[in-house]
Amino acid sequence: MRELLNWKIHAFVFVLVCIAEFIGVKSLNIGVGAIAFFPMLYALILGAIISLPRFKILSDKEMDIASKILGISFMLFVAKLGTLMGPSIPQLLDAGLTLTLQEVGHFLGTIVFGLPVALLIGMKREAIGATFSIDREPNLAIIAEKYGADSPESRGAIGVYICGTLFGALYLSLLASLIASIGWFHPISLAMGAGVGSGSMMAAMTGALAIIFPEASDDIAVFAGAANLITTIVGTFVCVVFSLPFTNFLYKHLEPILGRRSRIQTDGEN
Amino acid sequence: MLDKTLTFILIGIIAIVGNWIGYGVSPIDALPGMMIIAAITILGYAIEKIVPLKIPVVIWVSVIALFVTSAIFPWQQTIVDATTQINFMALATPILAYAGLSFGKDLKEFKKLGWRIVVVSLFVYTGTFLLATLIAEIGFRLTGQFK
Structure with missing residues (x-):
């Protein structure tokens, strides 16, 4: 397992971090709200450009190593968030009720927003795998175990997984800064919303929120970290006992209504 | 375990430099905090390996970090003061850089x-x-x- 010490990957990261931090924070006002651009996003985008297969700079093997290092490097971030949370334990307990309730939103949100749209545009059983959760690794395992790795349900889940891996962090951080700058929500509500249960997405969203609300940046990290931890801890359990059966239940009742128009024209597609 | 430890040290050094460029914290002030954060992480992995329960490492790392910075831990203030020197954004920048560098891997699947x-x-x-x-x-x- 010497591969974690691949010098090429670490050297690229070092250079990317230096460039990204040097550029610093920029904010772009687009009328309805503001979009925050910050070092994390530059590092993500520049890294993605370097990795494009057409440039032949990184091999598939090296990109695989980068993704392995990503998994363990996130633990340093978790440790940092933990050290912010320790002194705030009383505040976290005070907000305990809301912190617990908003988790319902994390688990229901993917289904409520995703399933009707999936059915309206003509997806069938793929819609279940695609929308029952945010489809990170543990969720893929649940679907594969229940329906098999080659099932339509698994195809849907893997599709959302790939989209999330590629664009999730970037999309959600732009969305978070936009929603935050509209001013409807309290920074702490948004921070809890950012605890979606995926490392890079949560980090990027927390960053965006911290730029929009600089005075609350540490509290944002505390509550985003706490929500993310809860989502991660209860995630697998909730997905098995609630999310998947509930998505199936909704599919059974909604598909005949919402999927009607698309039944003929999209057969065999997807 | 050794390769993970060395990886954390490498990422720690990168984060300290980023913290210096982006937030103006000198590497000397940032070093103790980064060492504590790395030590918490390594301890988390060690405990996960030893304890025969199926508890993910993210929980161990969180629990240790929470414990050593909570009011019941005798050296709480020292640890909080040291780790405050590391801006959480500076620590997240290298993470997203690794995420970026793995982008091309899934592009072929995405096109399908x-x-x-x-x-x-x-x-x-x-x-x-x-x-x-x-x-x-x-x-x-x-x-x-x-x-």
């Missing part, structure tokens, strides 16, 4: 996907964020917290 799944994925990610935010906001308004 239809447009439908891309649209649905955007709704899925929007939904989980917005609905949780909305419920938290309602909760805070009802309880009168965080006005």
Whole structure:
């Protein structure tokens, strides 16, 4: 397992971090709200450009190593968030009720927003795998175990997984800064919303929120970290006992209504 | 374990430099905090390896970090003071750089996907964020917290 010490990957990261931090924070006002651009996003985008297969700079093997290092490097971030949370334990307990309730939103949100749209545009059983959760690794395992790795349900889940891996962090951080700058929500509500249960997405969203609300940046990290931890801890359990059966239940009742128009024209597609 | 430890040291050095460029914290001031954060992480992995329960490492790392910075830990203040020197944004920049460098890996698979799944994925990610935010906001308004 010497591969974690691949010098090429670490050297690229070092250079990317230096460039990204040097550029610093920029904010772009687009009328309805503001979009925050910050070092994390530059590092993500520049890294993605370097990795494009057409440039032949990184091999598939090296990109695989980068993704392995990503998994363990996130633990340093978790440790940092933990050290912010320790002194705030009383505040976290005070907000305990809301912190617990908003988790319902994390688990229901993917289904409520995703399933009707999936059915309206003509997806069938793929819609279940695609929308029952945010489809990170543990969720893929649940679907594969229940329906098999080659099932339509698994195809849907893997599709959302790939989209999330590629664009999730970037999309959600732009969305978070936009929603935050509209001013409807309290920074702490948004921070809890950012605890979606995926490392890079949560980090990027927390960053965006911290730029929009600089005075609350540490509290944002505390509550985003706490929500993310809860989502991660209860995630697998909730997905098995609630999310998947509930998505199936909704599919059974909604598909005949919402999927009607698309039944003929999209057969065999997807 | 050794390769993980060395990797954390490498990422730690990168984060310290980023923390210096981006937030003006000198590497000498940042070093103790970074060493503590790395030590918490390494300890988390060690405990996960030793304890025969199926508890993910993210929980161990969180529990240790929470414990050593909570009021019941005797050296709480020292640890909080040291780790405050590391801006959490500076620590996240290298993480997203590794994420970026693995981008090309899934691009081939992505090109095989239809447009439908891309649209649905955007709704899925929007939904989980917005609905949780909305419920938290309602909760805070009802309880009168965080006005």
